[in-house]
Amino acid sequence: xxxxxxxxxxxxxxxxxxxxxxxxxxxxxxxxxxxxxxxxxxxxxxxxxxxxxxxxxxxxxxxxxxxxxxxxxxxxxxxxxxxxxxxxxxxxxxxxxxxxxxxxxxxxxxxxxxxxxxxxxxxxxxxxxxxxxxxxxxxxxxxxxxxxxxxxxxxxxxxxxxxxxxxxxxxxxxxxxxxxxxxxxxxxx
Amino acid sequence: xxxxxxxxxxxxxxxxxxxxxxxxxxxxxxxxxxxxxxxxxxxxxxxxxxxxxxxxxxxxxxxxxxxxxxxxxxxxxxxxxxxxxxxxxxxxxxxxxxxxxxxxxxxxxxxxxxxxxxxxxxxxxxxxxxxxxxxxxxxxxxxxxxxxxxxxxxxxxxxxxxxxxxxxxxxxxxxxxxxxxxxxxxxxx
DNA sequence: CGTCAACCGGACTGCTGGTCCGGATGACGT
DNA sequence: ACGTCATCCGGACCAGCAGTCCGGTTGACG
Numbered sequence: 001x002x003x004x005x006x007x008x009x010x011x012x013x014x015x016x017x018x019x020x021x022x023x024x025x026x027x028x029x030x031x032x033x034x035x036x037x038x039x040x041x042x043x044x045x046x047x048x049x050x051x052x053x054x055x056x057x058x059x060x061x062x063x064x065x066x067x068x069x070x071x072x073x074x075x076x077x078x079x080x081x082x083x084x085x086x087x088x089x090x091x092x093x094x095x096x097x098x099x100x101x102x103x104x105x106x107x108x109x110x111x112x113x114x115x116x117x118x119x120x121x122x123x124x125x126x127x128x129x130x131x132x133x134x135x136x137x138x139x140x141x142x143x144x145x146x147x148x149x150x151x152x153x154x155x156x157x158x159x160x161x162x163x164x165x166x167x168x169x170x171x172x173x174x175x176x177x178x179x180x181x182x183x184x185x186x187x188x189x
Numbered sequence: 190x191x192x193x194x195x196x197x198x199x200x201x202x203x204x205x206x207x208x209x210x211x212x213x214x215x216x217x218x219x220x221x222x223x224x225x226x227x228x229x230x231x232x233x234x235x236x237x238x239x240x241x242x243x244x245x246x247x248x249x250x251x252x253x254x255x256x257x258x259x260x261x262x263x264x265x266x267x268x269x270x271x272x273x274x275x276x277x278x279x280x281x282x283x284x285x286x287x288x289x290x291x292x293x294x295x296x297x298x299x300x301x302x303x304x305x306x307x308x309x310x311x312x313x314x315x316x317x318x319x320x321x322x323x324x325x326x327x328x329x330x331x332x333x334x335x336x337x338x339x340x341x342x343x344x345x346x347x348x349x350x351x352x353x354x355x356x357x358x359x360x361x362x363x364x365x366x367x368x369x370x371x372x373x374x375x376x377x378x
Numbered sequence: 379c380g381t382c383a384a385c386c387g388g389a390c391t392g393c394t395g396g397t398c399c400g401g402a403t404g405a406c407g408t
Numbered sequence: 409a410c411g412t413c414a415t416c417c418g419g420a421c422c423a424g425c426a427g428t429c430c431g432g433t434t435g436a437c438g
Contacts, residue, residue, distance in 0.1 A: 235419050
């Protein structure tokens with residue numbers, strides 16, 4: 001494969017501007033307040049630029065989500081236990097859910113928007129596949145008698161932006177994480 | 190409250206035509222193939238008619254879903270055990286999941302479309318609240334040590350149209366239901 | 379400094395969900 | 409049978425959306 005020519009300086013600058021604009025719009029108005037027209041306008045670029053960089057609305061939100069979760073993914077793959085390899089399945093799962101829960105609680109609006117945009121290819125998204133593979137492996141290790149692939153889907157299904165917003169009371173921002181850890185514990189027996 | 194005047198004959202006819210047209214479009218193309226323009230055209234009515242009857246796209250899909258699940262709701266409320274009241278929590282839950290799973294497996298496309306339309310008021314939908322209340326009660330009975338409200342949300346979160354389509358292999362249409370029953374069993378201990 | 383691929387902007391398209399209102403129609407009392 | 413009127417109808421209309429396209433610009437590099 002030929003080495004891709006380096007990204008031009010203005011292109012890189014625009015990419016960051018677009019991502020920042022998206023964050024701001026997500027924070028200010030609801031998730032459906034983020035139209036690509038608005039993002040482009042706030043970022044001070046043309047609409048075409050947004051699409052060239054990110055392909056689609058879904059791609060833009062995915063990129064933002066990716067940015068937020070890359071660190072966790074690396075830690076799970078290569079980091080020290082209990083997040084990384086080496087600890088018992090139960091400990092790894094609880095540590096993982098703690099971190100993923102924190103990300104989800106802090107980005108519920110972004111999650112909602114992404115879910116709505118990625119209509120049905122959500123389950124083919126590389127990021128989703130990674131989380132699913134990880135959980136699935138842990139379940140297979142802890143409960144080989146159950147359908148571990150399904151359980152992984154089930155846990156991830158709870159990471160729904162709207163549900164998190166609906167369930168998180170003000171003043172107890174980590175209730176969601178605690179509950180899902182409790183559930184995982186029950187499932188692991 | 191004054192008794193609502195009976196629905197006019199043409200109105201009733203149109204309502205049925207619209208629902209049938211929606212079914213057909215859902216069956217033919219994907220869930221996002223169902224635009225209200227198309228529904229109205231296929232039903233042979235004006236667009237305004239669709240909105241007057243159903244209020245919005247979400248309302249239309251909700252009405253269709255309601256039609257499919259009314260029977261189950263009545264059986265759960267007043268029917269004979271194990272679906273209705275009187276049986277132990279575990280039996281009631283498995284019977285309920287069996288029936289709800291069947292509905293979901295047979296209407297995955299409709300489910301997807303409804304989820305996409307009901308952006309975030311999904312959790313305020315009366316139908317959802319009923320399912321949630323039922324499951325929540327059963328969990329509270331069987332596992333009073335856990336967060337039964339959360340578990341109910343978690344079970345319902347798996348009833349995602351896209352997930353069901355993604356997980357249901359051809360030739361084994363009931364795999365989803367079996368897996369979710371297995372999961373509920375594990376959760377009940 | 380010249381060259382050229384990469385990049386830019388924003389007008390444009392096709393479609394969407396939702397609104398609106400003049401006109402048609404079914405129900406009902408007489 | 410017929411008049412009256414609330415109810416209902418149709419489809420033109422609107423604002424806004426995701427996504428495309430292309431003439432003009434700009435940054436990188438020899």
